[in-house]
Amino acid sequence: MVQLHKVHGSQNHFFLLDQTELATELTDPELVTLAQQMTNPQTGILNGADGLLVVNRSEHSNVLGQMRVINADGSEASMCGNGLRTVARYLADKHHLDDFRVETLTADLQVSRQPDLAKDVPAFSVEISPVRFNQAALPFDNLGVSQLIDTPVSAFIPGLTFSAIAVPNPHLISFVPEEELTNGDIGTLGTMLNSPNDYFPDGVNVNFAHILGPNQLFVRTFERGVGFTNACGTGMSATSLAFVLTHPELAAAEQPITVYNPGGMVKTIVHHHTDRDWIDLIGNATETHVIEVNEEALHQANVTATNTTITETGETVAYQNFVANLPQMAAVSVKE
Numbered sequence: 001m002v003q004l005h006k007v008h009g010s011q012n013h014f015f016l017l018d019q020t021e022l023a024t025e026l027t028d029p030e031l032v033t034l035a036q037q038m039t040n041p042q043t044g045i046l047n048g049a050d051g052l053l054v055v056n057r058s059e060h061s062n063v064l065g066q067m068r069v070i071n072a073d074g075s076e077a078s079m080c081g082n083g084l085r086t087v088a089r090y091l092a093d094k095h096h097l098d099d100f101r102v103e104t105l106t107a108d109l110q111v112s113r114q115p116d117l118a119k120d121v122p123a124f125s126v127e128i129s130p131v132r133f134n135q136a137a138l139p140f141d142n143l144g145v146s147q148l149i150d151t152p153v154s155a156f157i158p159g160l161t162f163s164a165i166a167v168p169n170p171h172l173i174s175f176v177p178e179e180e181l182t183n184g185d186i187g188t189l190g191t192m193l194n195s196p197n198d199y200f201p202d203g204v205n206v207n208f209a210h211i212l213g214p215n216q217l218f219v220r221t222f223e224r225g226v227g228f229t230n231a232c233g234t235g236m237s238a239t240s241l242a243f244v245l246t247h248p249e250l251a252a253a254e255q256p257i258t259v260y261n262p263g264g265m266v267k268t269i270v271h272h273h274t275d276r277d278w279i280d281l282i283g284n285a286t287e288t289h290v291i292e293v294n295e296e297a298l299h300q301a302n303v304t305a306t307n308t309t310i311t312e313t314g315e316t317v318a319y320q321n322f323v324a325n326l327p328q329m330a331a332v333s334v335k336e
């Protein structure tokens with residue numbers, strides 16, 4: 001028998017699989033098929049999830065493990081901010097360390113345990129990096145520009161302006177009036193740009209942000225490879241950087257920005273240096289269930305209610321109490 005973990009960051013839900021505990025690691029095709037089976041609410045346990053986080057051994061120095069990210073549709077992403085907080089907690093608890101690095105597709109990223117946000121709501125800070133703006137990093141095409149920073153794009157939505165930032169996964173960001181959060185536009189644009197289109201050949205995560213005040217945002221994200229999620233960590237981080245760059249009168253680097261989302265709240269700290277940008281993403285790292293299953297079911301992509309033993313951790317209620325006590329959540333909430 002091996003263990004799987006159901007985890008979330010701001011209720012962006014994942015299954016976490018530590019392959020260093022397996023007799024035989026899954027092949028890449030097996031990981032894709034397992035992610036598709038487990039995340040699908042129809043075929044997966046516990047109402048499915050937004051993706052599969054895979055923890056592997058890392059050969060890099062002072063790195064506790066490697067994280068890979070498989071979206072619900074089976075596509076692999078280079079980064080996942082909410083997911084990295086849960087992987088950081090998993091490795092911190094396993095190795096009894098609080099500050100270390102995690103290997104991701106393009107960089108080894110610094111992570112550190114933070115004070116609990118509330119009783120039984122552990123929190124971690126994770127480095128979101130590398131950050132790039134150039135067209136090839138997203139990639140995007142056919143927009144007549146080589147960078148998108150607060151640029152009108154009538155082909156997307158007339159009247160809105162857009163920024164494109166890779167962290168390193170691709171994000172399209174727009175600061176919008178409140179009604180744009182719920183009038184259907186973000187779903188239409190997100191679906192268009194994640195289907196075959198002339199602009200983002202690899203797709204893109206679409207983030208609509210409503211400015212609540214100085215250093216305060218609400219962000220809703222339509223995720224590449226998933227659709228709407230309760231939160232997108234890299235999306236909220238990229239949006240915070242765009243906030244600092246395009247609204248300097250309302251947001252500054254090096255100080256905490258509070259980012260609300262349909263699943264709760266995180267803090268970000270933008271670092272905007274001449275040689276590089278990065279963002280610290282600070283928020284919950286919640287484990288809701290521990291799942292016992294035999295390894296063969298993983299290779300067969302057949303993890304079901306009948307071949308698993310599921311134990312609740314009790315952290316679900318603790319996180320919901322934390323969200324219920326957030327001052328701003330009553331104001332702007334678009335529950336999925």
Ligand SMILES: N[C@H](CCC[C@H](N)C(=O)O)C(=O)O
Pocket residue numbers: 012051069071076077078079080081082083169170205223224225226231232233234235
């Ligand atoms: N859908 C994203 C990957 C997951 C990122 C998100 N869940 C986060 O917390 O950053 C992409 O394809 O780039």
